[in-house]
Amino acid sequence: MRINSKLLGGLLALTLGHSASAVAGLNIFACEPEYAALAKELAPDASIYSATTAMQDPHQVQARPSLIAKMRQADLALCAGADLEIGWLPMLQMKSANANVRDGSDGMLYAAELIETLDKLDKVDRSMGDVHAKGNPHLHFSPRRFLQVAEAVTARLKRLDGDDSAAYDAAFARFSERWQAAIPGWEASAQELAGRKVIAYHTSFRYLFDWLGIEQVADLEPKPGLPPSSGHLASLLERARKGDVSAIVVASYQDTRGANWLAEKAGLPVLVLPMSVGGNEESQDLFSLYDSVINLLKGAN
Amino acid sequence: MNIFRLSVLASALISAAAAAETPTLGNPAISAVLDGYYQSGDRALGGREEGFGLGESELAISANIDDLFYGKLTTVIEAHDGETELELEEAFIQTLALPGGLSVRAGRFLSDVGYLNNQHLHSDAFAGRPAVYRAFLGSHYFDDGLRLSWVAPTDLYWTFGVEGFKGDKMRAEDEHSEREFDTVGVYNAFTKLGGDIGDNSSWQLGLAYMKNQNGRLTPHEEGEEVHAEDEHAHDHSHSAAYTGENTYVADFVYKWAPNGNYKYQHLTLSGEFFRVNDFKAPELHEEEHEEEEGHEHAHGKDYHQGWYLSGVYQFSPSWSAGLRYGELDTQLAHDDHFDAQKLKETEVSLNWHHSHFSTVRLQYTRQQGTNFDGISDDNLFTLQYVMTLGAHGAHQF
Numbered sequence: 001m002r003i004n005s006k007l008l009g010g011l012l013a014l015t016l017g018h019s020a021s022a023v024a025g026l027n028i029f030a031c032e033p034e035y036a037a038l039a040k041e042l043a044p045d046a047s048i049y050s051a052t053t054a055m056q057d058p059h060q061v062q063a064r065p066s067l068i069a070k071m072r073q074a075d076l077a078l079c080a081g082a083d084l085e086i087g088w089l090p091m092l093q094m095k096s097a098n099a100n101v102r103d104g105s106d107g108m109l110y111a112a113e114l115i116e117t118l119d120k121l122d123k124v125d126r127s128m129g130d131v132h133a134k135g136n137p138h139l140h141f142s143p144r145r146f147l148q149v150a151e152a153v154t155a156r157l158k159r160l161d162g163d164d165s166a167a168y169d170a171a172f173a174r175f176s177e178r179w180q181a182a183i184p185g186w187e188a189s190a191q192e193l194a195g196r197k198v199i200a201y202h203t204s205f206r207y208l209f210d211w212l213g214i215e216q217v218a219d220l221e222p223k224p225g226l227p228p229s230s231g232h233l234a235s236l237l238e239r240a241r242k243g244d245v246s247a248i249v250v251a252s253y254q255d256t257r258g259a260n261w262l263a264e265k266a267g268l269p270v271l272v273l274p275m276s277v278g279g280n281e282e283s284q285d286l287f288s289l290y291d292s293v294i295n296l297l298k299g300a301n
Numbered sequence: 302m303n304i305f306r307l308s309v310l311a312s313a314l315i316s317a318a319a320a321a322e323t324p325t326l327g328n329p330a331i332s333a334v335l336d337g338y339y340q341s342g343d344r345a346l347g348g349r350e351e352g353f354g355l356g357e358s359e360l361a362i363s364a365n366i367d368d369l370f371y372g373k374l375t376t377v378i379e380a381h382d383g384e385t386e387l388e389l390e391e392a393f394i395q396t397l398a399l400p401g402g403l404s405v406r407a408g409r410f411l412s413d414v415g416y417l418n419n420q421h422l423h424s425d426a427f428a429g430r431p432a433v434y435r436a437f438l439g440s441h442y443f444d445d446g447l448r449l450s451w452v453a454p455t456d457l458y459w460t461f462g463v464e465g466f467k468g469d470k471m472r473a474e475d476e477h478s479e480r481e482f483d484t485v486g487v488y489n490a491f492t493k494l495g496g497d498i499g500d501n502s503s504w505q506l507g508l509a510y511m512k513n514q515n516g517r518l519t520p521h522e523e524g525e526e527v528h529a530e531d532e533h534a535h536d537h538s539h540s541a542a543y544t545g546e547n548t549y550v551a552d553f554v555y556k557w558a559p560n561g562n563y564k565y566q567h568l569t570l571s572g573e574f575f576r577v578n579d580f581k582a583p584e585l586h587e588e589e590h591e592e593e594e595g596h597e598h599a600h601g602k603d604y605h606q607g608w609y610l611s612g613v614y615q616f617s618p619s620w621s622a623g624l625r626y627g628e629l630d631t632q633l634a635h636d637d638h639f640d641a642q643k644l645k646e647t648e649v650s651l652n653w654h655h656s657h658f659s660t661v662r663l664q665y666t667r668q669q670g671t672n673f674d675g676i677s678d679d680n681l682f683t684l685q686y687v688m689t690l691g692a693h694g695a696h697q698f
Contacts, residue, residue, distance in 0.1 A: 053500060055560040062556070062563060062696040064503040065458035065495025072402055072452045087696040094371065095460075097452050099398035104368060126690070130657055225657055227618040253562050 031079035033276040034140040054279030063091035071096035081110025082137035130225030141208035200249040228258035240266035252279035329364035330692035338685035346435035416552035433607030439539040458495040483514035511548040545580035642672040
């Protein structure tokens with residue numbers, strides 16, 4: 001009857017999709033693809049799941065059944081934090097009934113809490129739009145901050161999975177070395193972009209622009225979280241006619257209609273940048289994501 | 302064009318995330334919901350009334366109590382018939398660290414029966430709950446009790462739970478207050494399954510069985526009329542208008558968004574089916590005989606039943622539209638027999654969302670009643686706003 005029981009087990013595994021790989025290492029739940037990609041660098045043996053893709057606005061996610069099921073099995077959840085996931089992560093934590101990923105547990109890590117975010121606010125009011133006090137959460141385009149996050153993730157991995165300490169140290173050393181070697185290359189390549197002025201959708205690339213010296217002079221959103229309105233676009237056209245703006249920048253999950261209208265009227269290029277790994281063909285990992293956004297920005301003369 | 306001196310403004314433009322901090326001990330999540338409306342007529346079965354009015358204005362506070370418990374308190378203020386009522390909708394604690402995917406919730410909370418019931422009214426796409434909810438659950442079934450639930454450690458979402466409640470709201474009529482009711486009146490067992498289909502779609506199926514110890518009608522006495530309608534049509538006590546000993550519920554939800562990106566467009570299809578059996582009093586035997594005038598005669602069935610189907614499409618960040626159709630078949634106790642009643646509701650809503658936090662809704666409702674007092678074929682218009690302030694609400698599936 002051994003065959004039968006095997007068959008049954010196989011069927012059961014198929015029906016329930018139970019991840020057999022949990023044996024191989026930790027089970028990591030990443031809120032955004034950049035954290036799934038980081039986990040891949042730092043914990044190659046782990047079973048990693050990304051709750052969102054680069055085509056999805058990570059703020060507008062729903063606490064859907066599949067995410068609850070994945071959260072239920074996680075040993076570690078890696079998220080941007082700074083309230084980016086405020087609409088769905090607390091509910092996943094509640095519904096998954098998994099003590100590992102409670103706030104304050106070793107298995108719940110918010111990147112924004114490990115570094116100094118940009119644009120922290122002392123005073124917030126919803127009349128300013130959908131803003132918050134903890135600063136901008138899209139910090140994965142700050143290479144130095146992201147390295148700090150990587151270090152903290154490694155410390156956390158070691159605490160959760162002490163037996164493999166040496167392997168985690170080695171993985172971090174490898175990543176850190178490659179990352180630090182890549183930074184000067186990116187900076188050299190992006191030198192010509194310093195001082196550029198762009199109009200962008202939201203503050204999605206705040207850290208990238210901060211790093212490369214690009215200035216976002218206007219926002220397609222009238223207020224954070226509000227869709228571009230025709231009146232607002234008209235005022236942006238006025239701004240663009242000053243002639244100092246070089247491009248309109250939109251992230252891979254943002255609607256390009258407003259940007260296209262403005263681009264046509266103002267004679268500017270629209271650059272759709274991948275927001276994260278998987279946001280375009282080229283962005284297969286963190287390194288190629290950085291390569292891709294810099295190449296796309298340079299492509300706009 | 303100082304307005305667009307964004308280098309200055311940029312410091313105030315933060316990523317799309319909320320004003321509220323993640324709730325902590327020293328900083329609980331506090332939120333309020335404001336709901337006001339004008340409606341051109343009365344809704345059947347305890348829906349909104351004609352004229353200007355307030356819906357459920359809600360004030361909620363929640364936080365982790367410590368590393369083992371979470372707590373929430375929700376008060377609802379309702380005004381109708383010139384009176385203001387304060388009601389406690391939620392006052393519960395929930396465990397955070399039980400092993401094996403188990404959790405316990407205790408206190409007053411929303412039952413996990415059906416799809417809509419565990420969600421707050423302000424997140425609905427229509428101005429009221431479907432007729433099945435108003436008939437069988439008092440619109441929104443919250444009660445004092447205990448829940449034990451379990452989430453399976455599988456990639457397919459599977460949860461199972463049991464609840465026990467006081468069940469006062471689900472009691473059958475008792476005109477003479479002589480009946481001995483069970484103090485734990487309602488037991489509910491539910492299960493939900495769900496998952497994704499590719500990047501674009503997600504689904505969930507739910508089944509529930511609710512046992513109501515006090516659901517059967519009280520044995521009938523000569524000359525008395527049990528008229529659920531009169532008792533409940535304008536009774537906002539949140540009691541169920543029709544009860545029975547055994548209730549079976551099946552529900553489904555399907556959501557679609559291009560690339561799974563809910564920001565610009567998404568579609569939600571959902572439906573629920575309720576059947577309530579065993580409502581007749583033990584001594585009450587149905588006798589077939591001719592009706593008095595003015596009532597359409599129909600054989601009373603042995604069950605109440607209802608269902609609805611709903612589709613809501615958000616076609617831009619600012620606009621969404623919904624269409625919902627539902628039917629209700631109930632048996633109204635009348636002297637020593639039952640009269641069949643039917644209610645059909647068609648609802649169309651158009652919603653404007655200026656932001657994540659505000660909705661203005663225009664809704665058209667057609668209610669067609671057979672044997673429902675005062676409802677024959679009515680066309681209603683509702684103009685409503687629902688707005689939230691304070692902590693960021695949850696995007697519940």
